[in-house]
Amino acid sequence: MHWTALIFAGLxxxxxxxxIKGVxxxxxxxxLAxxxxxxxxxFSLLSYAMTGIPMGTxxxxxxxxxxxxxxxVGMFVFGEPKEWRRVLFISMILCAAVGLKVLT
Structure with missing residues (x-):
């Protein structure tokens, strides 16, 4: 349940x-609403998630x-650049997050 709360906190x-972009x-x-x-x-879901997942993770x-x-969202909704280097580094962030989940 803590991991589900954490994923929804990120979403x-x-x-x-x-x-922020709209405002x-x-x-x-x-x-603004x-x-x-x-x-x-x-922040509420992150706070809850931290009761069962280490803070750093x-x-x-x-x-x-x-x-x-x-x-x-910036690339597909707001028309920001989709160059390969940007996609590469986004993939690296995603791999690091999955790695933390596997290790915890």
Missing amino acids: FEVSGVIG SQRKGLAY LLIASFTAS AYAIWTGTGTVGSAL
Whole structure:
């Protein structure tokens, strides 16, 4: 259950970043509500996950999930560059997160 909470915390972090992007571009209240709700849920789930997963591992997985998810959303939704080096380093972050899960 802690691992599930951690994955959802990372996904909520991604939606919070989408909220940041929306607020910075459109200044809409819906994006502000998305930002606040997403980061509240993300931090709450991360806090819960840390009760059963070591802090360093949980934080690394959370930031890795948020980084990879935000980069992918940027590339596929917001038209950011999809060059091979960027994809390579995103893959390396993902492999590191899986490695931490295997070791824990």
